[in-house]
Amino acid sequence: MRIPTVRRISQIFFLVLFLWFCIVSSLGEKWWQLRGWPVNWLLQLDPLIALGTMLTTRALYAGLLWAMATVVLTILLGRFFCGWICPFGSLHHFVGFLGGRGKSLREKITVNQYHRGQSIKYYLLIFLLTAAAGSLIAHLIRISLDTPVIPWILIIAGLAIISVLAILKLISNSLKAVAIFLSLVGVWIGLGFFLPLDRVVTTSLQTGLIDPIALVHRSVNLVLLPMVASGVHKLSPVQRYYEGAWLIGAIFLVTVFLNLRTPRFYCRFICPLGALLGVLGRFALWRIGKTRSECANCRLCDADCEGACQPSGEIRIGECVLCMNCRSSCEEGLVGYRMSPSASGEITGPNISRRGFVVTLLSGAVAIPTLRLTGKVGPNWDPRVIRPPGALAEGEFLARCLRCGQCMRICPTNIIQPAGMEGGLEGFWTPILNFRIGTSGCQLNCIACGQICPSAAIRPISLDEKLGRNEYASAGPIVLGIAFVDRGRCLPWAMDRPCIVCQENCPTSPKAIFTRENFSTVRGGVLRVKKADSLRVEFEGDPLQLGRFATGDYYCKVATDADDRRRRIVDNTANTMTIAPTRPWKKPPPPKSFIQIQVRLQLPYVDPKLCIGCGICEHECPVRVKRAIRVTPENESRDRERSLILPAADRTR
């Protein structure tokens, strides 16, 4: 079998595997639904995710260790991941192949020629990694302050090395060397001393915006599957909605259709993972190359080159995705995959300028601190940023979230939504809860989002921890926010209409929503009595609408008699009213006296000590367009600084 055929089988296998993992990321009882399928495996194989989270958190979370396999193989073999595994790459490869059909050899050579713009991906990589490395750099600078012995050791060691070098006559001007060395150490200590590092140097992981694996998961989870699933009802019984899906879909379509113009456009120009793998593979033991410099110069190898790495001439190793097309298309068999470099020479490093490198580095370093000036992580905290249960405090959360959309796909009630600008640009496409869009609020007995999150931005909590049971009893339940009744919109509060759907649906025990009974005299509800007996009153005129006060919620009271107790109305005609037989009037209201008709209202209140912010009340509120009870992330338990309610004296939350 020819190698490109093997490659195609591998690509199809991983593409199908990827789609399968996306489909099975769904809660349910069916055999194909989430039952230990390693649905995060492709995300875990992605070294950019591993490296990014390592820089931001100085740790490698659980399954992300898989990325080591990719790294090791890339160091040995080159960018095999791009050409053989990456599902996004395979999609581009296929669409690029369709676009190339019917094109002449010359046209193919032109579109598959190396382009200067292919350096853009390296700059993007540098930018994103520097943005992620902020706190690590800050930590390194701060070492001089935190452990003062280190600079001293460094100075002594440095001076010793300089003296040795001077004695060996390896440096001529030892005084100059000492001066440069000491000033560098001085700058280092000075930076740590003068810069308020904790405030200036912050970090967040932005690689997920364009990381191909995160991007393709997001696109399939939030756009393709919801569209297909509405037709194939086995996949999902109800339509799933994702706010801002249009943008995710548009980006996906544009990146896919760009292949018709330039094959593997995304891989060549944008993909930061490709850039990282290109750098890792520069010392690869095996590499593509010509065995003899002179050839017929037919350029068949250049025509089908996926990476645009110019195999016919000086090959660019960092751009080669190991598609192996050149090897099989060379009619003279001059292209090989072997230990020795190409006979026509090779370029191993990325094509980036020193100036561009420094500019990108500095931009990356200031990007996050600049974004933080919007204050969205601090005082300008947005009421719409309600994070899923188990989410870390905002800063740590942003240091881990990949925007892969796995939590949004798995959420059984479809309330986890990709954020727009709610959390600032830094939080774009990160998961926030929207209780209006889905099929309910956050379900009491569900912890799926934390279990699936590949980077522990949402921690894998247990049900006990979520609900504050057993060993977590003293810590209390996880609180997402507090519901607030909007008394200007609430039916009983604002419009004298009974409702309390929110109270009924409140899932905690005891309920966080409770009611206070209130009797309020209805509009035009003071009526003059014509005559009355112990159960029935006749009024002057025809003041009533038939049956209006017969709902069981209306009561009457003799206005002139302060001691008269309320009696429930059971029926009314246009001019008569009947009260419940269980409590007749001993002394019927006299003619010409006034009767007040009152509606019994149960007014909802929220007990902030019990409310966990699950949003079921907000979801169920019959006032639909803007709910009359709404959850805001007030008092959320993921950040102590956001607590609102003082703990009870005998129990700390």
Added chain:
Amino acid sequence: MSRREFLLRTIKAGASLAATCSLSYWLYDSTGPDPSQNGDVLVTLPDFSIPGLDGKMSIVTGQDRVGTVDRALKVMGGIELFVKRGDRVLLKVNAAFATPPMLSATTNPQLLAEVARLCFKAGASSVVVTDNPINDPASCFSLTGIAQAAESVGGRVLLPKEGFFKPTTVPDATLIMKWPLLYAPFKDINKVIGIAPVKDHHRSGASMAMKNWYGLLGGRRNIFHQDIHNTIKELAMMVTPTLVILDGTTTMMTNGPTGGSLADLRQTNTMIVSTDQVAADAFGATLLGKTVAQLPYISKAEASGVGTADYELINPIRASTG
């Protein structure tokens, strides 16, 4: 330009003109859309009761639901009286919340499985279990154990889907008009049994057999809370079941209808089977320590001829499983 070219072009232009003109004439609408038009045809549920068997009720005390429901049906003449060979039975459960069966916020799965098993034993050709829950439907049916219980005895669970709802208007009703009803599961059904637990309900006073039909409504049904008693009355008018089974083995005394804690429950060890849903609810009220006067919807339902509020009048058969 040759004559031939001229003629060809004239013919093409003429054809295009004719096509545009006829298309616009065909689609021409001088009045604009008619807002009252609604493509959906109104549906109503047929009467599922069995003639001559109205006003029958049995009340059996005992701790074990399987034992009490068996006994309750037996003293009424056996399930065979209600379910005949070849019948297609729909069991309307209360699966409103995604909570475990232990919390008694939903229909007990063992009770459901036993009723479904008895239906098959009596010769039913199919048993469908359905509800339009409040929480996420799939989670509700699986966490409550209802889905597994139904499937274990060969019943079919139908989760609500958008296409399952058809608008209904309850005859003589003022509230449930042109309202989406979970209609598709009733296709080919000729017997309906409601199975509901006895629960506290802050707005209406109690959620029992009649309130259980609320789970057949779709749309923005929460607005019905503004007039809950008349709504429950109209629900009872909407469904005339073959039987209702009101499970008072464990009663949710407080924090209803969601519950959420064992502290909200009390063992009341009573199973009520009735062809009269009003009488069943009137008796169920006593388990909650409430009177019929405290639950206005019971008298309202009686006044509209659905059943009898004074359950002693229909001489319920009392028994005990010891």
